Amino acid sequence: MRLALDAMGGDLAPAAVVEGALHFAAAEPAVSVVLVGDEPRVRAHLPPRPPPNVHLHHASQVVEMAEPALAAVRSKRDASVRVCFELVRRREAEAAVTAGHSGAAMAAALAVLGRIPGVDRPALAALFPALGARGRCLLLDVGANAECRPQHLAQFAVLGAAYVSACHSVAAPRVAVLSNGEEESKGTRLTREALALLHKSDLDFRGYAEGKDLFSGAFDVLVTDGFTGNAVLKASEGVAAGLTGLLQRAVERAHLPARLGGLLLRSTLAGLWRLVDASEVGGVPLLGIPGVGIVAHGRSSPRAVASALRVARRTVEADLEGSLAGAIARSRTWLPTRAVKGSKGKTPEPI
Amino acid sequence: MRLALDAMGGDLAPAAVVEGALHFAAAEPAVSVVLVGDEPRVRAHLPPRPPPNVHLHHASQVVEMAEPALAAVRSKRDASVRVCFELVRRREAEAAVTAGHSGAAMAAALAVLGRIPGVDRPALAALFPALGARGRCLLLDVGANAECRPQHLAQFAVLGAAYVSACHSVAAPRVAVLSNGEEESKGTRLTREALALLHKSDLDFRGYAEGKDLFSGAFDVLVTDGFTGNAVLKASEGVAAGLTGLLQRAVERAHLPARLGGLLLRSTLAGLWRLVDASEVGGVPLLGIPGVGIVAHGRSSPRAVASALRVARRTVEADLEGSLAGAIARSRTWLPTRAVKGSKGKTPEPI
Numbered sequence: 001m002r003l004a005l006d007a008m009g010g011d012l013a014p015a016a017v018v019e020g021a022l023h024f025a026a027a028e029p030a031v032s033v034v035l036v037g038d039e040p041r042v043r044a045h046l047p048p049r050p051p052p053n054v055h056l057h058h059a060s061q062v063v064e065m066a067e068p069a070l071a072a073v074r075s076k077r078d079a080s081v082r083v084c085f086e087l088v089r090r091r092e093a094e095a096a097v098t099a100g101h102s103g104a105a106m107a108a109a110l111a112v113l114g115r116i117p118g119v120d121r122p123a124l125a126a127l128f129p130a131l132g133a134r135g136r137c138l139l140l141d142v143g144a145n146a147e148c149r150p151q152h153l154a155q156f157a158v159l160g161a162a163y164v165s166a167c168h169s170v171a172a173p174r175v176a177v178l179s180n181g182e183e184e185s186k187g188t189r190l191t192r193e194a195l196a197l198l199h200k201s202d203l204d205f206r207g208y209a210e211g212k213d214l215f216s217g218a219f220d221v222l223v224t225d226g227f228t229g230n231a232v233l234k235a236s237e238g239v240a241a242g243l244t245g246l247l248q249r250a251v252e253r254a255h256l257p258a259r260l261g262g263l264l265l266r267s268t269l270a271g272l273w274r275l276v277d278a279s280e281v282g283g284v285p286l287l288g289i290p291g292v293g294i295v296a297h298g299r300s301s302p303r304a305v306a307s308a309l310r311v312a313r314r315t316v317e318a319d320l321e322g323s324l325a326g327a328i329a330r331s332r333t334w335l336p337t338r339a340v341k342g343s344k345g346k347t348p349e350p351i
Numbered sequence: 352m353r354l355a356l357d358a359m360g361g362d363l364a365p366a367a368v369v370e371g372a373l374h375f376a377a378a379e380p381a382v383s384v385v386l387v388g389d390e391p392r393v394r395a396h397l398p399p400r401p402p403p404n405v406h407l408h409h410a411s412q413v414v415e416m417a418e419p420a421l422a423a424v425r426s427k428r429d430a431s432v433r434v435c436f437e438l439v440r441r442r443e444a445e446a447a448v449t450a451g452h453s454g455a456a457m458a459a460a461l462a463v464l465g466r467i468p469g470v471d472r473p474a475l476a477a478l479f480p481a482l483g484a485r486g487r488c489l490l491l492d493v494g495a496n497a498e499c500r501p502q503h504l505a506q507f508a509v510l511g512a513a514y515v516s517a518c519h520s521v522a523a524p525r526v527a528v529l530s531n532g533e534e535e536s537k538g539t540r541l542t543r544e545a546l547a548l549l550h551k552s553d554l555d556f557r558g559y560a561e562g563k564d565l566f567s568g569a570f571d572v573l574v575t576d577g578f579t580g581n582a583v584l585k586a587s588e589g590v591a592a593g594l595t596g597l598l599q600r601a602v603e604r605a606h607l608p609a610r611l612g613g614l615l616l617r618s619t620l621a622g623l624w625r626l627v628d629a630s631e632v633g634g635v636p637l638l639g640i641p642g643v644g645i646v647a648h649g650r651s652s653p654r655a656v657a658s659a660l661r662v663a664r665r666t667v668e669a670d671l672e673g674s675l676a677g678a679i680a681r682s683r684t685w686l687p688t689r690a691v692k693g694s695k696g697k698t699p700e701p702i
Contacts, residue, residue, distance in 0.1 A: 107415045114429055131593060144695055180494055180581035188497050188578050211585030215593040227539050230531035235583045239590040242482060243419040247598075250570030280507050350574055 002028070003312050004093035007037030008062040010102025010300050014038075017099065025054045027037040027306070028134065033311055034093055037080045038062070054310040057060040059083040063137045065283025065298065069103030069271065073111055081105055085112035088291045094113070095292035099300040106144045109289040121145045122288030124295065126225070126233050130216025138164055139178070139214060140228035140287065142233045148225040150193035153177060155328070155333050159287040160221035161203050162327035167285075173220035176209035178228065184208065191227065200334045202273035252322060282307025285315055287324065292316050311340045352381070353367065354663050355435040355444035358388030359413040360451025361651050370654025376405045378657070385444055387683065388431045410562050416649065420454030424462055428640065432456055436463035439642045441501065446643035446663040448634065454472040457495045460640045465674070469679040472496045474504045474510060475577070477584050478692070483568025487516055489658040490529070490565060491638060492577035493584045499576040501544035504528060505552065505686050506679070510638040511572035513678035517659035517669045518636075525572035527560035535559065541576065552683040557604075566586055583659030633658030636666055642669050 005021055014037055032053045035042050039058040046054070061076040062217045073082055081169035084096035102124055115122055117312045138232050140150070140156045161173040177194050179187040182197060184207060191208070198205045209219050211232060224232070282304060282312070283296040286292045292315050296308035356372055358365045365388055372384045383404045386393050390409040392522070392554070397405070412427040414420070424433055435447035436459045449456050451479035452477055464472055492509045512524040528545050530538040535546060535558060544561070549556045560570050562583060609612060634647040643666050647659035 008465040066534070068534070129593075146531055146537070146588075178579050178582055180497055183417070183419070186497070210580040211587075212589035212592075214586055215589040224582070227531050227542075228582050231529055231575070231579050232586045233560040235565055236562070236586050237591045238563035239587045240594060241563075242480075243591060243594050245482075324657050 001031040001092045001313060001316060001317075002034055002087075003037055003159045003309055004034045004057070005089040005305075005309065006081045006096070006098035006100055006105075007035040008044045008059070008080040009098040009105075009300050010296070010305075011065075011099075011174070011243070012139045012300065014042050015045050016300060016303050017303045018042060019302035020296055021054060021309065022046075022304040023302060024309040025051050028310075029053055029311065031309075034087060036084050036087070048298055054104075055060050057083065057087065063101055063108075065101050067104070068106045069101055069187035071106055072101075072240070073107040079308045080109070082108040082112060084298060085109050085291070085293065089113055090295070095294060097294045097296065097312045099283075099296040099298060099305060099306075099308065101298075102143060102295045103312060105293060105295050106286055108305070109202070109286050112218040113291045113293075115288050116290050116325050116328055118332060119155060119159070119288040119324075121148070121155065122286055123156050125163065125284045125287055127284055128214045128236065130215050130217045134168075134170060134217065134220060136168070137214050137217070137219055138221045138284075139229055139233065140221075142229040143226045143227040144286075146230075149191065149225065150190060150197055152334050153190070153194035153223045153225070154197040155205055155288070155331075156223040157198055157201070157205070157221065158327050158331045158335065159324055162323045163285065164220050165319065166320050166323035167315055171218050172204045174206050174218070174222045175223070176206045176219045178222045178232070179210065179212075181209040182208050192202050194223070197335065198206065201331065202334070215295065220292060231260045283311045285311075285320060286340060289327070290318060290321055290325075352664060352667060353383040353385055353438075353444045354660055354667075355385045355387055355408070355438040355447045355457045356433050356656070356660065357394045357432045357447070357449035357451055357456075358386040358429040360449040360456075361647070361656075362416075362450075362649050363651065365393050365451065366396050367651065367653045368656050370653035371651070372660070373397075375657040376402050376654055379661075379664065380404055382660075384439060387438070389436050389564065393548045408438065414455040414459075416452050416610065418452070418541060420452055420456070420458045423452075424455055424458040429662070430459070433459040433463060436460050436642070436644065439644075440464055445667045446645060448645045448647065448656075448659050450634075450647040450649060450656060450659065452649075453494060453646045454677045456646050457637055458643060460637050460642070460644045464640050464642045464644075467489070467641050467676050467679055469683060470506060470639035470675075472499070472506065472639055474507050476635045476638055477580075478513060478635055479565045481566050481568045485519075485521060485568065487519070488568070488570055489572045489635075490570075490580055490584065491574060491620055494577045494581040495637075496576065496577040496580075499541065501541060501548055502525075502687050503691065504541070504576070504593065506549040506639070506682075507574040508549055508552070508556070508575070509678050509682045509686065510675055511574060513635065513674045514638055514671065515571050517674035518666055519672050521571050523555045524553045525557050526572045526574070527564070527576035527685060529564075529573045529583070530559040530561065533559050533561060535601060540637065545574070547684065550565050553685070570633035572661065590623040590672070597659055604701055633691045634662045636662075636671060641672055641676070643671060 032056045059080040061079040063072040087093040115271040123141040125142040126142045128137045129135040164170045283294040294312045385406045410431040412430040414423040475491035475495040478495045481488040504594040515521045634645040637644040645663045
């Protein structure tokens with residue numbers, strides 16, 4: 001198996017990306033990692049004799065975090081993230097992995113690979129740590145599609161359920177639409193129409209859920225538009241970072257007994273930090289493209305990059321693309337889609 | 352000063368509400384509290400001789416948390432929350448306070464008091480604990496108006512800024528529109544049009560903010576539609592409750608040194624819990640009604656009820672209604688509003 005890794009993507013690239021690739025390559029000798037990026041800059045972080053399963057593929061351009069994604073991907077045809085997906089298209093890699101601009105990753109995937117037939121809008125997903133036995137909840141879309149129609153939310157439900165079935169071994173995922181209340185009279189026109197569609201589906205559809213249900217363990221998949229999903233994701237990251245930061249500072253500034261308490265609690269607290277630490281989650285796939293594309297957090301550390309590569313390997317092994325395509329095909333009995341010929345229809349503008 | 356308190360509102364009513372009223376009345380002998388609710392049920396929680404500044408006003412009906420707010424307020428004309436606002440309208444109380452259904456509070460306020468001239472959509476606000484010197488950020492709307500137009504978001508900005516100026520002594524509040532990215536190309540049609548309006552305003556308007564900025568301390572007021580605001584608020588409450596719960600359980604289950612650590616850290620942790628504890632915040636006003644209406648958290652403890660009464664007293668003293676009306680009047684040079692004759696136009700459906 002070969003994984004194409006965007007060496008230029010992420011706040012700490014290329015140093016952290018290359019270091020993460022080396023960790024992964026050492027642990028998984030049967031998998032090759034292709035570092036895609038500016039050759040001299042990437043090579044500067046490689047040892048004189050790289051391991052045999054680490055390769056370098058030159059790409060002369062980079063999409064910066066602040067750039068408008070779609071325009072950047074269109075104009076920079078040799079951008080590292082785009083070249084990763086070109087390697088997937090040419091079957092020189094089984095998956096593309098990036099910690100760069102997630103909007104650019106989606107735009108590049110769409111431009112190069114197109115969409116799975118029947119999918120109007122591929123989505124970005126985020127995994128939330130949840131209470132309960134399953135321990136996580138998938139939210140999508142979290143930013144690829146700021147404005148959505150009811151059938152898009154229904155497609156997100158099909159894609160999300162197929163993903164957690166295939167890659168997280170959840171047999172019958174419990175799916176709901178994120179809303180501002182549990183009663184079906186709540187929500188907006190968008191959510192009420194999505195509800196009507198999903199009640200006709202063959203999913204284990206549970207109606208509306210609220211923001212707190214991302215953590216309650218009552219659902220496996222929540223769907224929403226990319227505007228709301230992004231706001232919810234970033235607010236949640238903000239609370240988690242703020243609370244853990246406050247706790248750390250409180251412990252540091254406290255009087256001696258409390259400082260000692262913080263010391264004694266260290267391993268317990270470390271377990272908590274991990275829950276809110278991007279490096280443990282490692283990456284989520286772009287859902288709806290014909291191929292595997294994994295997006296890791298922009299602040300990914302070497303450990304997070306290695307973790308994203310492991311997610312990529314497992315996602316390839318789980319045949320995610322096949323699962324998604326099958327689920328979308330089966331949903332055609334109840335889910336209207338825009339007529340799409342082949343997999344490369346007009347690409348919607350990702351955010 | 353007289354404050355009308357919905358004795359039947361909240362998960363722990365009437366017991367916790369009456370207890371909170373008694374605490375407040377003992378601490379503030381110059382302020383009267385009118386307990387509005389079912390007389391025998393409320394009296395059961397009062398001492399045989401209530402203090403002279405605690406009064407009882409019978410109301411025969413209650414809006415339950417699960418009821419559709421608007422229909423309940425319309426059909427139950429003697430509902431405790433509605434009677435509170437009737438007392439305000441008849442000038443028998445300076446403020447209405449409830450820990451009940453916030454949608455019902457908004458519906459009752461609109462039905463009884465109407466709106467401040469020039470305000471199309473009164474809003475529900477939430478105060479988030481933020482980093483930095485000011486320590487808080489106001490988000491509105493968080494659920495009164497699931498679907499909004501650009502001028503509604505601009506009005507929320509005016510109302511929110513006037514509120515934090517009048518009641519939290521913030522001289523020039525920094526205002527932004529919640530979006531899915533900081534670049535002005537992001538967002539939806541709604542947010543982009545609100546941005547264009549607000550750039551013409553006389554507010555200290557900073558453009559877009561992201562979900563994490565609720566806690567970053569970079570802004571004093573963030574505006575959004577009530578659907579997104581509600582999802583963000585409930586997700587944030589979910590993360591905070593989840594993290595603090597996990598920490599508490601981790602400490603309880605830990606081996607002895609960590610348990611000891613938890614004990615030594617107790618006062619430090621208590622400070623953290625307070626940050627995420629509804630009882631410390633105490634209540635936020637309905638913004639845009641001609642009168643003071645304070646909504647406390649549904650799970651309010653006696654301490655939280657007493658705190659909400661203090662917020663009500665301070666809000667009356669700060670002449671919030673005058674500040675809001677003045678700010679809305681001044682905004683007419685740049686902010687289009689629906690033509691409203693008098694203060695009782697057609698009331699929009701609150702959620």
